[in-house]
Amino acid sequence: MTAMFDKLTQYLAFDFTKNALIVGVLIALCSSLLGVILVLKRYSFIGDGLSHVAFGSLAIAGVLNFTNEMPTILIITIFASILLLGGTKKKLSGDASLAIISVASLGLGYLLMNIFARNRPNLSGDVCTVLFGSTSILTLSKSDVIISSVLSVLVVLFFVFFYNRIFAITFDEDFSRSCGVKVKLYNYSVAVIIAVIVVLSMNLVGSLLSSALIIFPALTAMRVFKTFKSVTIAAALISVFTATLGILAAIVFGTPVGSTIVAVETVGFLIFTVIGAIA
Amino acid sequence: MAQIRCIDVTTGYGSHVVQEGLNFEVNAGDYLCIVGENGSGKSTLMRTILGLLPVLSGNIEFGDNLSSTDIGYLPQQTEIQRDFPASVFEVVLSGNQASLKKSPFYKKSDKQKAVENIERMRISNLSKKCYRELSGGQQQRVLLARALCATGKILLLDEPVAGLDPQSTEEMYSLIEQLNKSGITIIMISHDISAAIKYATNILHIGKLTFFGSTEEYIDKRSDLNNAEVVL
Numbered sequence: 001m002t003a004m005f006d007k008l009t010q011y012l013a014f015d016f017t018k019n020a021l022i023v024g025v026l027i028a029l030c031s032s033l034l035g036v037i038l039v040l041k042r043y044s045f046i047g048d049g050l051s052h053v054a055f056g057s058l059a060i061a062g063v064l065n066f067t068n069e070m071p072t073i074l075i076i077t078i079f080a081s082i083l084l085l086g087g088t089k090k091k092l093s094g095d096a097s098l099a100i101i102s103v104a105s106l107g108l109g110y111l112l113m114n115i116f117a118r119n120r121p122n123l124s125g126d127v128c129t130v131l132f133g134s135t136s137i138l139t140l141s142k143s144d145v146i147i148s149s150v151l152s153v154l155v156v157l158f159f160v161f162f163y164n165r166i167f168a169i170t171f172d173e174d175f176s177r178s179c180g181v182k183v184k185l186y187n188y189s190v191a192v193i194i195a196v197i198v199v200l201s202m203n204l205v206g207s208l209l210s211s212a213l214i215i216f217p218a219l220t221a222m223r224v225f226k227t228f229k230s231v232t233i234a235a236a237l238i239s240v241f242t243a244t245l246g247i248l249a250a251i252v253f254g255t256p257v258g259s260t261i262v263a264v265e266t267v268g269f270l271i272f273t274v275i276g277a278i279a
Numbered sequence: 280m281a282q283i284r285c286i287d288v289t290t291g292y293g294s295h296v297v298q299e300g301l302n303f304e305v306n307a308g309d310y311l312c313i314v315g316e317n318g319s320g321k322s323t324l325m326r327t328i329l330g331l332l333p334v335l336s337g338n339i340e341f342g343d344n345l346s347s348t349d350i351g352y353l354p355q356q357t358e359i360q361r362d363f364p365a366s367v368f369e370v371v372l373s374g375n376q377a378s379l380k381k382s383p384f385y386k387k388s389d390k391q392k393a394v395e396n397i398e399r400m401r402i403s404n405l406s407k408k409c410y411r412e413l414s415g416g417q418q419q420r421v422l423l424a425r426a427l428c429a430t431g432k433i434l435l436l437d438e439p440v441a442g443l444d445p446q447s448t449e450e451m452y453s454l455i456e457q458l459n460k461s462g463i464t465i466i467m468i469s470h471d472i473s474a475a476i477k478y479a480t481n482i483l484h485i486g487k488l489t490f491f492g493s494t495e496e497y498i499d500k501r502s503d504l505n506n507a508e509v510v511l
């Protein structure tokens with residue numbers, strides 16, 4: 001026990017650990033807020049599809065030999081998100097087309113990486129990192145930290161300022177439109193934000209697991225809480241708590257960050273399910 | 280000046296025309312019932328009046344200082360609401376969202392209005408309850424309270440009694456009647472002809488044949504209308 005604690009304090013003295021914690025918590029926070037909207041709109045699978053798109057665009061950025069992949073991934077993913085969400089009003093009729101886009105991105109992405117990066121020493125290791133997040137504690141660059149922090153803060157601000165609108169539109173889009181609210185603009189904003197969050201969370205947990213970060217906290221909170229406000233607040237707290245715990249556990253046990261966070265979230269979900277069933 | 284006047288209105292979706300040549304007007308204090316078979320285009324007309332669908336041709340004019348955003352709307356319930364975590368108060372309060380234009384948060388007066396309309400629908404005891412755990416009739420009252428927050432002038436109700444038991448149906452009708460007596464214009468879609476005849480001042484029948492007139496005129500022409508529809 002003390003050995004673990006020592007290891008933790010030792011790690012926490014490093015800047016990169018602090019950075020990982022700060023970024024992790026911020027990303028977890030905004031993913032969970034967005035997750036509340038996605039789950040309630042029944043769009044949870046969108047996050048999954050987009051993360052595959054993000055993976056594909058990463059491969060493209062690699063092929064084009066861009067040193068900084070972030071802008072390419074962001075642009076392509078935002079575009080895909082607007083395409084998928086912008087046109088539809090209520091129900092996504094195209095879950096089949098989403099499936100195609102997402103599987104194709106995954107397959108093509110891997111193919112491209114294989115063809116164009118054969119000479120890379122550790123291709124499967126790299127791919128694994130992209131899909132599941134880094135194996136050890138995050139090694140974020142200074143610019144990653146800054147970009148992630150700024151974007152996360154913007155998302156959280158968006159959520160706070162538009163909280164009432166978000167509730168109203170998510171609950172009943174038609175009613176909002178009949179009140180003269182610009183629902184389209186809002187839907188586009190949400191599409192852009194989803195893309196941003198998917199890309200951000202790729203840094204933290206990898207592309208396959210990023211949608212877990214988005215939907216788990218909302219689903220967990222909904223097991224127990226019954227008003228929009230309490231679900232939102234609980235999802236945010238659950239997310240921040242599980243992310244922190246996951247990152248610390250990953251340090252102590254030397255496990256991959258992404259899957260550790262998801263494991264913690266799964267346990268949280270189970271606990272809340274039991275509480276919800278009893279209460 | 281009428282609150283709403285429809286002149287030769289065509290409704291539909293894109294190139295798919297649902298109804299043509301609709302002419303009618305609604306004056307302050309009216310109680311208009313829209314009747315017609317399933318799929319005849321009642322909801323489509325309502326959504327067109329609300330500005331949720333474009334008018335394919337013709338014109339919808341709003342008078343009496345009314346605009347399409349001053350209308351309180353009670354939709355046919357959507358699936359999404361059935362398991363949505365929201366308290367009754369949260370739902371009713373969202374009826375005030377038009378006033379969010381100026382600030383991101385609701386004002387005290389908005390909250391006051393929500394409380395008043397909850398009382399008006401006699402559901403104060405449910406205010407903190409979870410919306411999805413209410414009965415169908417209670418949910419309709421919540422949505423009606425929300426619609427009342429959005430307007431003091433005119434309500435559009437899309438089958439407000441669908442799925443309610445006889446007693447809740449009666450209560451709903453009498454709540455709506457009281458609202459109408461307090462000066463709010465009512466436009467209600469209904470499959471219940473006897474209720475339409477009992478409560479409405481005017482009736483709009485849409486289908487293969489359209490009819491618009493006072494309830495008395497409707498009663499006179501009703502059998503002709505039905506016979507003609509069978510022939511067509």
Ligand SMILES: Nc1ncnc2c1ncn2[C@@H]1O[C@H](COP(=O)(O)OP(=O)(O)OP(=O)(O)O)[C@@H](O)[C@H]1O
Nearest residue numbers: 292295297315316317318319320321322323324355
């Ligand atoms: N989103 C849509 N896109 C295209 N056509 C539609 C759409 N919604 C409804 N329709 C069609 O428009 C017609 C009128 O539908 P509408 O919902 O207005 O009928 P209604 O009179 O309200 O019926 P009900 O009594 O069953 O509620 C139907 O033929 C329907 O198939």
Ligand SMILES: [Mg+2]
Nearest residue numbers: 321322323355
């Ligand atoms: Mg209808």
